[in-house]
Amino acid sequence: MRARITGTGSYMPEKILTNLDLEKMVDTNNEWIMARTGIEERRIAADDECTSDMAVIAAERAMEMAGVSADQIDLIIVGTITGDYPWPATACIVQAKIGAKKAFAYDVSAACSGFLYALSCANDYIRCGHGTKVLVIGAETLSRSIDWTDRNTCVLFGDGAGAVVVEAGEDGAGILSCHLHSDGNYLELLYQPGFGAKHPASTAGVDSRLQFLKMQGNEVFKVAVRSLTEVSIEALEANGFTHADVKLFVPHQANRRILEATAKRLHLTDEQTYINVHKYGNTSSATIPVALDEANRQGLIASGDLVLSAAFGGGFTWASTLLRW
């Protein structure tokens, strides 16, 4: 038995924040942002919109494509680091909102690798025969964790949600393998210092801006390119394929330079590599399901095509998935 993606959906908030808008907020400029990241604009959630709201719309679009109703879903997994609350899981909120009465639900916290970690959980759940229909979502409201006075980070990120329905199917098409890695030694290169148990919410913490994402970008860049390349090769070699067999590479959309450097090391052409980071920036766990949905709806992947996906993020975490569409 294989676990197979049978529906994709995504939702991006309406509000667009351009590089020109950012020029008015911090000491930056369109040329710098374009040259270093390739990001032109990003989407920002409305004041009354948060992670579960976006996740629900993406999930409903994926379920509609799959022809699956909410009451048929066995399990909901949400990859997110910006859930509606510190706890309970945003997946439980999604479960209630869509009315997936028989589903159990939990979140996966693996930063930008969150969606591929969640997809791996869905794959294992289905292959073990525990259930047949899983909703896997990547959704983030990163704009609420960004320091909008820090030009090093605020130009990079955005909000959004993507979802897939994963169903049990016959051998052949479906997820061929998942490869997950972590290394907690890199914690302080990319993290949010407050307000967890180590630094609980406090006025002093707010004054020190501990509630915002912190990153050492150039260090992250080097490890990201190396890890994305290695984990992609791991997936191809585990299944006896080479770069030439890949129809579409759908990587985590961090920035254009990371994507192009990784694709070059993998010998993948522009036609084989899906990039939408210029429109949305880095939406962490949402980037891959959003990109998959766009590529799917544009007809860039057809039944039988080999699709490679890889992600890298805070933790550090990194992961890849190879699947036969």
Ligand code: ACO
């Ligand atoms: N506008 C103008 N100047 C800026 C900006 C900005 N928005 N941000 C930083 N600078 C300045 C810095 O202050 C520095 O100035 P200085 O030389 O006077 O000190 C200069 O630009 C160079 O800074 P670097 O950080 O060395 O720039 P770099 O070339 O590394 O580019 C960037 C920065 C884009 C963040 C890059 O390191 C990167 O892409 N890193 C990956 C980070 C990432 O994608 N993280 C997301 C999470 S992990 C993931 O998703 C893979």
